[in-house]
Structures are given as C-alpha cells and as structure tokens.
Amino acid sequence: MPYLDHAATTPVLPEVIAEITSALAERGNPSSLHASGRRARRRVEESRETIAAALGARPSEVVLTAGGTEADNLAVKGIYWARRAADPRRRRVITSSVEHHAVLDAVEWLAEHEQADVTLLPVDRHAVVAPEALRAAIEADPGDVALVSVMWANNEVGSVQPVAELAAVAHEYGVPFHTDAVQAVGAVPVDFAACGVDALTMTGHKLGGPVGAGALLLRRDVACVPLQHGGGQERDVRSGTLDVPGAVGLAGATRIAVERRAEVAARVAALRDDLVTRVLAAVPDARLNGHPTDRLPGIANLTFPGCEGDALLMLLDAAGVECSTGSACSAGVAQPSHVLIALGAGPAEARGTLRFSLGHTSTRADVDAAVAALVPAVARARRAGLTSVSA
Amino acid sequence: MRVLAAMSGGVDSAVATARAVDAGHDVTGVHLALSAAPATLRHGARGCCTLEDANDARRAADVLGIPFYIWDLAERFREDVIDDFVDEYAAGRTPNPCLRCNEKIKFSAVLDRALALGFDAVATGHHARLADGRLRRSVDQAKDQSYVLAVCTADQLAHAMFPLGDITKAEVRAEAARRGLAVADKPDSHDICFIADGDTRAFLTRRLGERDGPIVDAASGQELGRHHGSFGFTVGQRRGLDLQRPAPDGEPRYVLAIRPVDNTVVVGPRDQLAAHVVEAERVVWTSGQAPAGDLECDVQLRAHGMTSTASVRVDGHRVVAELREPQTGVAPGQALVLYDGDEVVGSATITAAHAAVPSTLGQL
Numbered sequence: 057m058p059y060l061d062h063a064a065t066t067p068v069l070p071e072v073i074a075e076i077t078s079a080l081a082e083r084g085n086p087s088s089l090h091a092s093g094r095r096a097r098r099r100v101e102e103s104r105e106t107i108a109a110a111l112g113a114r115p116s117e118v119v120l121t122a123g124g125t126e127a128d129n130l131a132v133k134g135i136y137w138a139r140r141a142a143d144p145r146r147r148r149v150i151t152s153s154v155e156h157h158a159v160l161d162a163v164e165w166l167a168e169h170e171q172a173d174v175t176l177l178p179v180d181r182h183a184v185v186a187p188e189a190l191r192a193a194i195e196a197d198p199g200d201v202a203l204v205s206v207m208w209a210n211n212e213v214g215s216v217q218p219v220a221e222l223a224a225v226a227h228e229y230g231v232p233f234h235t236d237a238v239q240a241v242g243a244v245p246v247d248f249a250a251c252g253v254d255a256l257t258m259t260g261h262k263l264g265g266p267v268g269a270g271a272l273l274l275r276r277d278v279a280c281v282p283l284q285h286g287g288g289q290e291r292d293v294r295s296g297t298l299d300v301p302g303a304v305g306l307a308g309a310t311r312i313a314v315e316r317r318a319e320v321a322a323r324v325a326a327l328r329d330d331l332v333t334r335v336l337a338a339v340p341d342a343r344l345n346g347h348p349t350d351r352l353p354g355i356a357n358l359t360f361p362g363c364e365g366d367a368l369l370m371l372l373d374a375a376g377v378e379c380s381t382g383s384a385c386s387a388g389v390a391q392p393s394h395v396l397i398a399l400g401a402g403p404a405e406a407r408g409t410l411r412f413s414l415g416h417t418s419t420r421a422d423v424d425a426a427v428a429a430l431v432p433a434v435a436r437a438r439r440a441g442l443t444s445v446s447a
Numbered sequence: 448m449r450v451l452a453a454m455s456g457g458v459d460s461a462v463a464t465a466r467a468v469d470a471g472h473d474v475t476g477v478h479l480a481l482s483a484a485p486a487t488l489r490h491g492a493r494g495c496c497t498l499e500d501a502n503d504a505r506r507a508a509d510v511l512g513i514p515f516y517i518w519d520l521a522e523r524f525r526e527d528v529i530d531d532f533v534d535e536y537a538a539g540r541t542p543n544p545c546l547r548c549n550e551k552i553k554f555s556a557v558l559d560r561a562l563a564l565g566f567d568a569v570a571t572g573h574h575a576r577l578a579d580g581r582l583r584r585s586v587d588q589a590k591d592q593s594y595v596l597a598v599c600t601a602d603q604l605a606h607a608m609f610p611l612g613d614i615t616k617a618e619v620r621a622e623a624a625r626r627g628l629a630v631a632d633k634p635d636s637h638d639i640c641f642i643a644d645g646d647t648r649a650f651l652t653r654r655l656g657e658r659d660g661p662i663v664d665a666a667s668g669q670e671l672g673r674h675h676g677s678f679g680f681t682v683g684q685r686r687g688l689d690l691q692r693p694a695p696d697g698e699p700r701y702v703l704a705i706r707p708v709d710n711t712v713v714v715g716p717r718d719q720l721a722a723h724v725v726e727a728e729r730v731v732w733t734s735g736q737a738p739a740g741d742l743e744c745d746v747q748l749r750a751h752g753m754t755s756t757a758s759v760r761v762d763g764h765r766v767v768a769e770l771r772e773p774q775t776g777v778a779p780g781q782a783l784v785l786y787d788g789d790e791v792v793g794s795a796t797i798t799a800a801h802a803a804v805p806s807t808l809g810q811l
Contacts, residue, residue, distance in 0.1 A: 367564055370475070370516055390519060440563035 058422040060379045062262075062354055062415025063211055063239060069264035069416070072308045076266060079301040086298040087287060096300050103307035107271060110314040111258070112247035119272045119290045120303055124238040124259035127272035128158035130283050130294065131234040131255040132205055136166055138279035139202040139232070146202040148173045150193050150231075152185045152217075153398040158257075159205050159236055160394070177206070179398055182347035183215040190225045198229040205233075208240035208256075212395040212411055213346030214355030216244060223252040232278050238262055238270075242313030243321060243352045254278045258310070260302070264416060265309025269302030316416075324414045325353035327423050331412060332356050334427045339434050345399060345409065354414040359401070363408045363437035366390055371436055372410075375429035380411045408441075450474045450608060451561040452570045453553060454508060454515070456500030458630045459572030459611060461507035462619045465626055466610035467570045468511050475566070476508035476515040479557065481524040481548075482641065507628050520556060527551035529641050533654045536678040539705035540780025543750060544639055546595040549573075554603040561606075568608045576612030580604060582733050584789040587615035594750050597784040597794035601735030648679040648687070660710030664694055665703050665719060677710050682800075683720060683776020690714075701776070721773040722800035725757075727783040728765045730795035737761060738792070745786040746770070748777050748797065759785060766795050 059067075068076075084096030101115070108115040121127045132149065139146045149163050153176045166172035175193045177185050185206055194201055204226045209216045219235050226233040234255040240246050242263035248256055255278060259270035274280060274293070286295030313320075335358060336342055345357040360368065365381035372379060381390060392406035401409075412426060450472040452464035467474045478501045501517055508515035528547050535542035558569045574585035575593040582604060585591040599607065611619060616635075623631035642650045655678055662672040672690040674680070679687075684702040694700050700714035725748065732738070742759040746768050753776070757768040768783060777800035785792040 366516065366518070367560075370514070371564065373514055374475070390517070436563065436565055440560050 058377045058425040059417070060377065060412040060414060060422060060426055062418070063352075063411065063413035064380055065261045065267065066264055066415040067417050068261075068266060068305075069309055069312055071312060072265055072305050075308045076301045076305040079304040082300065084300070086300060087289065096298075099300050100298050100303045103303040106307035107310050108273075110310045111241065111256075111273065112249045113256075113273045114249075114276075116291075117248065117273050117275060119274050119294050120298065120306070121270045121272055121294055122268050122296075122299070122302075123261075123270040124156075124236070124257050125158040126283075127257040127259070127270050128156070128205075128234075128236055129162045130272050130280065131257060131274070132159055132162040132203070133166060133170075133283060134280035134293065135232055135234065135255065135278065136170065136172060136202045137281035140170075141281070142279070143199075145200050147171055148175060148197070148200045149202055150175045150177060150190065150204045152177045152179060152206050154179050154183050154210050154212075154215075154395045155205065155207050156211055156236055156238070159207070163205070172202070173200070181399055182350075183210050183213050183345075183395060183399055184347055184350070185217055185222065187218060187221040187225050190222050191228075194226065194229050194231060198231075201229065201231045203232045203234060206235060208235045208237035208246065209244060209352050210346070210395060211239045212355075212393055213357040213399070214239075214352035215347040216240070216350045216352065219253060220251045223254075227252065239352060239355075241310065242317055243354065245317070246314075248273045255280070260306040260309050263309050263313035265313075266302060266305040269299060269306040271306065313416075320416050321353040324416070324418055327418055327420065328354055328356050328412075328414050330420075331414075331423045331426060332358070334423070335430060338427065338431045342434075345396065345401075354418070356412045356414075357409060358412070359396075359405050359409045360434050360437070361405065361408060362441045363434055364441055365407055365409050367437040367440050368408075368410055368430075368433050371433035372426075372429050375425075375433065377426050377429045379426070380413070381407075381409065448472045448567040449565060450568050450570050451557070451566040452476050452513075453557060453572075454478050454504035455572070455636075456503035456507075456630065456633075457572065457636060458623045458628070458633055459574070459616075459619055460504070461511075461572070461628045461630050462623050462626070463570055463572035463610040464507065464513070465511055465622075465628070467608060468513060470610070474511075474513050474570070476504065476511070476513050477557070478504040478515070478517045479524075479552070480517050480519045481521055481528075481552070503630050503633065507630060510626070510628055518557070518560075520552060523556050524548070524552055524641075527556075532639075532641075533651065535780050536651050537655055537707060538780075539677065539707040541681045541778035542780045543595065543782060544641070545750070546598050546782055549596055550598045554599050554607060558603060558606055568606045570608035570610060572611055573609050574611055574616070575609045577604060577607060577609045580734065582791040583612070584786070584791075585612050585615075590616045593786075593789075593791050594747055594782065594784050597733065597791045598731055598782065599733075600731055601733065604733065648676075651678050652676060658710055660712070662688060662690065662712045662714055664700070665713050665715035667695055669695070671700065671714065674712055677705050677707055677712050680705050680712050681776075682778040688712075688714065717775065719802065720775040721802060722775070722777040723770055723773045724801040725768045725770065725774075725777055725783055725797055726765065726799040726801075727768070727795035727797045730761075730764050730766050730793055732793040733791045742785065742792070744792060745788075747784045747786065748774055749781055753777070754786075764795075766793075 084092030086097040086100045104118045105115045167174050223233040232254040235253045236257045238259050241258045254275045256273040261267040282293050343359045392403045396406035450467050454460045454476045532544045573592045574590040576583040584593045638645045657675045661670045680702045698716045701720050703715045704713040746757045747754045755770040755772040757770050760767045781797050784794045
C-alpha cells in the first residue's frame with residue numbers, strides 16, 4: 057500500500073526493531089546501583105553518546121524525553137521560566153507563525169497563564185523567516201525577550217529556515233534560541249554545535265525509530281526549569297525512570313538516519329520531484345507550496361483549487377494511497393492549516409491542500425500509484441466541491 | 448453499492464452501519480460535526496456531536512473495519528437548522544429541527560456530497576422502513592421516526608437506506624452487544640441536540656433578546672399576565688404561563704395562538720384548543736406524484752402521537768385535513784404527515800388549525 061505520510065510517522069528500521077527488542081528483554085533501572093542497573097545505565101549512556109555524536113553535540117547536552125512535544129514544551133516553558141526568574145522583565149517569547157502546535161500552543165499557554173508576551177514572526181510566501189525580521193522583533197525591546205524559538209524545517213510545507221543565521225541574531229542580544237528540528241534530523245544536515253542554537257528538539261519516530269522517544273539537546277550553560285519533578289534524572293531537568301529500549305531505539309535510528317542521510321535524501325528527493333512534476337502536468341492548476349529549493353527532501357505540499365482536502369484524502373484512502381491534509385485537528389474537526397494561512401492562502405485554498413511526504417521506504421511504485429489515484433480523485437472532489445458542505 | 452453511513456456515535460447508527468456492511472455494501476462511516484464549538488464530553492442524554500460522540504462513532508467504525516471520517520457541517524447546520532429554528536419561533540411557529548436536519552443536512556448537503564464523491568446511498572440509524580420508494584413506519588411503534596423523514600422527496604429517498612426499520616430498539620441494543628459495539632448501552636439522546644441544557648426558552652431568549660408582552664384571554668381580551676417574549680411559547684402549552692390572575696371562568700388556560708406582530712400570547716380554555724381542521728402547505732408527496740383526488744387517510748401532527756383519521760383535500764401545494772378525532776395543541780410549523788396504514792403518503796407544514804370549518808375552505 058503506497059504510504060506517503062512519512063512526515064506523520066515513518067516505519068521503524070528493521071535494525072532498530074532488533075535493538076529495541078533485545079533491550080526490552082534486559083532487566084534493570086539505570087538509576088539502580090547494582091549490576092543490573094549498571095548494565096542498563098551503560099545502555100542509556102552509550103545511546104546518549106551515539107545521539108550526541110550523530111548530531112554534533114556533547115553527551116551531557118542530550119536530555120532524553122518521551123518525544124518531540126515534550127521536548128518542545130520543556131524548552132519553551134523551561135527556558136522562559138528560567139529567564140524570567142533571572143530578570144522579571146523577560147517575558148517576551150518570539151516565535152514564527154508556522155511552528156508546530158507543540159511550540160505554538162506551549163507559547164500560547166505561557167501567554168494565558170504565565171504573563172508571557174508573544175511576538176509572532178512573519179514568514180515570506182515560502183514560509184521562511186527572514187533574519188532581519190527577527191532582528192527587528194528583538195530590537196523593539198531587547199531587554200524583555202525571554203527566548204526565541206524557530207523550527208528548523210516546516211512539517212507541512214517542508215521549507216528549511218536559516219537557523220544558524222537566526223540563532224546568531226538572537227545571540228547578538230544575549231537571547232537563547234530553541235529550534236524544533238523534529239522534521240530536519242535525518243533529512244538535512246544538522247549539527248548542534250555548528251549551528252549555534254541553545255536547544256534543539258528531535259524525536260525518534262520521524263527517522264525510523266520508535267514513537268515516545270525523543271530528546272532535547274540543551275547546552276549546559278542554558279538554564280531550564282523542569283516541567284516534571286521526581287527522581288532528578290537527566291540533569292534534574294527531566295525526572296522519570298529512563299526508558300532504556302526507547303533510548304536504544306532513538307540512538308540506533310538517529311545513527312542510521314544520519315549515516316544514510318545523503319543517499320536516502322537524494323533518492324527520496326528525486327521521487328518527490330517526479331511526483332510533483334507529474335501531478336502538476338496532470339492537474340495544471342495545482343500549486344506547490346513551500347520553498348522551491350531550500351526544503352526537506354520528502355515533502356510535497358500541493359493545493360488543488362476547487363477541491364476539499366478532506367474529500368481528496370478520503371478518495372485517495374479508498375484507492376489505497378495514504379497521505380495527509382496537513383491540517384490540524386481541533387475537537388475532531390479539521391481546521392484550515394495555520395501554515396498555509398500564514399503563507400497568504402485563503403481558508404478555501406488552505407482546505408484544498410494535501411501533503412505527500414516520502415521517506416526511507418518510498419518507491420517509484422508508490423509515486424506511480426499516487427499519481428494514478430490523484431487524477432480521478434481531483435476530478436471527483438471538484439464536482440463535490442461545487443456542492444461543498446462548508447464555505 | 449457504495450454506501451455512506453452517517454454515524455452519530457449512538458447505538459442506532461452503529462447497528463445500522465453494521466447491517467449495511469453485512470448486506471455486502473462497500474461502507475464508509477462519516478460523523479457529522481454539527482456544533483460550532485463541540486463540547487468534550489456528553490452530559491447525560493443531552494447534547495450531541497461532542498468529541499466523545501465522534502470517538503464513539505470512530506470506535507464503532509474501527510470494530511466494523513470500515514473507513515471513517517468527520518465531516519464538518521457546522522456552518523450549514525447553523526444556517527439551515529439552528530437559524531431556521533430561531534426564525535420560526537420568532538414568527539410564532541413551532542419548528543421541528545430534526546425534520547429540518549433530515550431535509551436540509553442529512554438528505555441534502557450530505558447526500559449531495561456523497562453522490563458527488565461516488566457514493567450511491569446514505570444510510571442512517573433512523574427507525575423507519577424503506578423499500579421500493581415506500582417509506583413506512585418502523586416495526587417499533589414507540590421509536591418510529593417516519594414522521595421526521597416524511598419531508599424527504601422521492602429523489603432523496605431513492606438514495607436513502609434505513610437498515611433498522613424491521614427491528615425494535617431493544618433488538619438494536621441486543622444486536623449491538625452481540626456485535627461487540629461499546630455503544631450498546633449508551634443512553635438514547637433526547638431533546639434538541641443544539642440546546643445542550645434542554646432549556647429552549649432560555650436559548651431563544653439568548654438569540655432573540657427579552658421582549659415583554661401581554662398574555663391575553665381569547666374570550667375576554669383581558670390581560671392575564673406578562674411574558675418575556677412570545678417566541679418562548681408553543682400552541683397547546685399550559686405550563687410556564689405564570690398568569691398573575693386567574694381566568695374569568697377559573698379554568699386552566701392553554702396557549703391558543705402566538706401573535707409575533709404585537710408580541711402577544713393568546714390563551715384560552717382547553718376546549719378551544721381542539722382543532723378539527725388543519726391547513727398545511729409546502730406538501731411533499733413521497734411517491735413523487737400528487738394523488739389524483741382527495742384522500743381518506745391517517746394524519747400525524749407531532750413527532751410522537753397526535754394521530755387521527757382524516758379527510759384530506761388537496762389543492763396544489765396546500766392540503767386541508769378534516770380530523771375525525773379533534774386534536775389539542777396543533778402548532779403551526781410542525782409537520783402534518785399523511786399515512787396510508789403504516790406507509791407515508793406525504794408531508795406538509797402546518798399553517799393553521801381551526802375549531803370548525805374555516806371560511807376559506809369554501810374557496811377551494
């Protein structure tokens with residue numbers, strides 16, 4: 057079955073399944089002092105070193121979490137609280153209008169409950185934040201900024217942000233910089249030390265690892281107040297018994313994804329480009345969203361005027377082709393994508409959008425099936441669009 | 448056939464969907480999100496379209512192994528059902544929103560979209576029988592919903608499927624349990640789905656604002672009390688009048704008429720409530736064709752009960768029914784549904800009810 061939704065989650069690598077399975081069979085809490093605990097601790101620390109090595113970080117900078125959402129919340133809220141505690145004027149969070157909800161909603165929560173002020177950076181028509189826009193936002197009052205958070209690559213349209221430049225601008229003013237790199241790790245080169253960011257979110261299940269295992273790469277000199285309290289694991293920033301199989305799976309997947317990145321990315325990008333070319337040829341008024349060149353290799357976000365994305369998704373699903381509308385789900389009802397709205401799309405256009413995302417298991421046959429199913433689906437959805445159930 | 452099953456999250460639609468699957472159809476489940484701001488959890492039997500209902504529907508679809516989607520029809524529902532409901536009350540009539548939802552949403556917006564997307568029919572969990580274009584009452588008289596479906600045209604019914612008509616509600620629950628559907632013992636929904644607290648008058652007051660006016664006695668013209676908006680009343684209503692003084696004859700008073708023009712509620716004794724003649728318009732003939740002449744048939748004037756045999760005169764889009772057994776509390780805005788035995792012949796919207804033969808009848 058053609059699976060074109062790798063940005064939602066991608067199949068776990070067989071090698072990683074083997075490593076997780078063997079770890080699951082082992083006994084021991086890494087915090088215990090006896091032999092079983094020491095063995096478990098060794099597995100976790102080796103995993104931490106593997107992750108650090110793959111991403112240009114030091115092992116002590118790797119804070120293991122239960123996934124990307126937790127890492128984003130820890131970075132945004134934890135750094136905000138720490139910065140505000142050091143200077144009560146620092147209550148402003150600067151982020152972009154195209155962030156994942158794990159960042160946007162965390163920031164919104166800070167605004168509602170923790171007196172944060174929010175500056176949403178605009179993006180250009182390709183969903184890219186300009187460093188000058190960040191500079192202007194900080195310049196408005198450099199003394200009140202708690203942190204800046206801008207994603208490395210967008211999960212819906214795939215555009216890659218100039219993260220190193222943005223981080224450099226923030227650092228000119230002494231402001232810490234976090235980036236959500238969930239979609240970027242394993243897809244584009246990511247080097248924690250070289251890019252200069254202070255905190256970076258990554259997760260396992262977007263790169264061939266397990267769901268529920270992620271990490272926040274956090275510089276040692278960046279203060280971060282914990283979200284959860286307990287046994288004091290992970291530098292006292294993230295309490296909770298360490299998940300040995302999760303750490304092992306995350307490490308294995310990160311290592312393999314980074315090792316194979318160049319080869320897989322080239323192959324996936326070629327398939328993606330072929331998909332886009334053929335879809336645009338078959339549906340001439342379809343439009344490709346996102347940056348034309350500076351983008352993730354696997355993502356093709358396409359708008360089909362006159363169609364509802366929901367209808368297209370249903371028709372493709374019935375034809376065995378799996379993709380996503382790229383829209384967020386609020387109380388069970390699909391909302392127009394905030395990313396497409398930020399790019400200037402109207403609500404109707406935003407609703408008529410599909411995200412195809414390819415990954416390490418994608419094949420030419422997947423692309424062929426998607427193109428074959430899409431053409432009749434668009435024709436049908438257009439007819440249904442005329443009797444659209446909502447404006 | 449490719450069938451789109453409307454799944455509310457309740458037991459009826461879950462079993463109806465299961466039966467459509469068993470019949471060999473290619474079934475896709477759809478939950479209609481009708482509330483602009485869906486609540487997270489249900490409150491007893493009231494409310495609808497909560498996230499919990501959507502999850503119940505999805506869970507049932509998963510058990511049945513069929514694809515499932517949520518369609519957002521909140522805007523259409525607000526325009527065609529909720530706003531219509533408010534407008535009707537404001538005009539002194541008593542609408543039936545379930546009927547309107549079937550007419551405008553389930554067998555219009557949803558059906559149109561389903562047909563455009565390649566489906567052949569829409570299945571629902573209504574208790575009614577449908578075969579060869581003949582719409583009939585459910586075998587479960589107590590749960591029969593043919594009244595709120597009678598507004599559907601022949602074209603709409605040609606693409607409808609009601610798999611529950613030949614079983615009772617008790618059998619539906621037993622079947623749900625047998626099939627392992629978790630909604631088997633979920634409470635029935637009652638009242639109006641978009642008025643979660645069940646307080647229709649408060650809902651209308653929020654929408655229309657308070658407008659004080661008199662409650663007058665039909666015979667004497669005497670003001671017996673005040674109200675906060677004539678829209679809050681229904682013909683036949685006795686409770687909630689809060690009359691400040693008793694009627695001259697000391698008998699209980701009932702709402703006889705609502706006059707939105709001067710914001711007046713007219714009340715009178717029960718015997719004046721009896722309607723012998725009911726006029727209705729916007730008639731829909733279930734077969735698609737008007738009968739050749741006048742009819743001797745049964746009529747039903749409310750969703751539950753209020754039935755009588757009648758002589759019905761047909762005049763284009765209007766019908767006038769002379770009731771053999773006079774009915775009390777016939778409210779303009781409700782449907783007059785015509786039955787031949789248990790088969791629906793047609794439906795029309797009640798415009799007026801009279802104690803005796805109205806003068807206009809002579810002009811027919």
